[in-house]
Amino acid sequence: MTPRGIADPAAFIRAETQRLAPPLVPEITLHLAEESLPIWQRTEEELGEIGLPPPFWAFAWAGGQALARYILDHPETVRGKRVLDFAAGSGLVGIAAMKAGASRVACADIDRFAHAAIAANAALNGAALDVLTADVVGSEGGWDVVLAGDIAYERDLATRVFAWLEALAAGGVEVWIGDPGRSYLPRAQLEKMADYAVPVSRELEDAEIKATSVWRPKPR
Template sequence: MKRPGIPNPDPAAFIKANLPISHVPSIPEIRLHTAGPASGLWRLAGRGEADPPPYWAYPWAGGAVLARHLLDRPEIVTGRRVLDLGAGSGLVAIAAAKAGAAKVTAVDIDANAIAAISLNAAINGVDIVARAADTLDDPPPETDLIVVGDLFYEPSLALRVMAFLRRCLASGIEVLIGDPERAYLPQGELSRIATHAVADFGGGTDGGAVPAGVFSLCGNGER
């Protein structure tokens, strides 16, 4: 809940000043601005101090496992157009760019996340098109591959995400999902292609390592 009468700080300036740059656990090739105990993220969001931190401020396991997989298997993205849906910090988008993608677009509904993605892309020396938008009701985008890290933690969001991804798959777009098997992951429509142990700061965890999977979305429920 936004606190009345308190202007929000400039996102990029706040992130630079309060979120130190560090290597991502399990992914030493990438560095990100990451929140710590003294970051005061509630001030950036204009909310109360007890409110949960925004998702983009920490690397979640679904994004981490996708990033690790793309860096280990660059042929998945080399020369292709990649869209990172619900990009958060931009971790997966950055991995795709480092692995040789021709164009990488990162989309998130949080404008503060877009500021973080731009800063994180610069730290890692890659070019990413970042935009704040809710694209889940849009037609399939002009891209070759959609990567989705950790968007299945809430039931109504999971339903919207899957409806969008099914339309994209039907239009010929490949879909890869990274997830530590959270509650609303639609495993009946997915084929697991890899598993990695990665750190997880999402879902109330403390950053310890968890096994997370990389999944391909299958057509017609085929696995």
């Protein structure tokens, strides 16, 4: 039997989320899970059988919130530029970039439920976003700015992604990273640009307020 919602990710998202504003970015409304445990259990039960990843798209993670806040407060970061929101999840950072005046924003994620979440959230906020469904790591893409929130939580992934981001930065692309103290952030290669105290769910994190920073590669 086909698990409920598999054929229609958009319907699954509508059924399992609420329209909520991330605490640090109240200007933006997203389809988010009000509680983490029920949707995590639903996706494990209904979607895990076919190998889909956990519902990262259903939450406004601390790194993404901090990066979105920074962009909205410093619109010159993206104004008039072609922007990639990498590992976009809900599309929060990409929506912030559009609101801050980016000329074009692409949101990249390999999870097809994230694709539906990005489209739904873009419509909710009146933002025109391109959705990239392929793995973009290693590509050049023609972007002026790459934004990446909360990507240093797994060793192999972080090694691969940061090598790519470093190469992009060396080629003149502006790279901005939001991170709440994950283990595999290569701090020695980065300079800190801002600090935030981000309200988060204790069900997802180890605290109710997560100290989170915005970083960029050190200039060479």
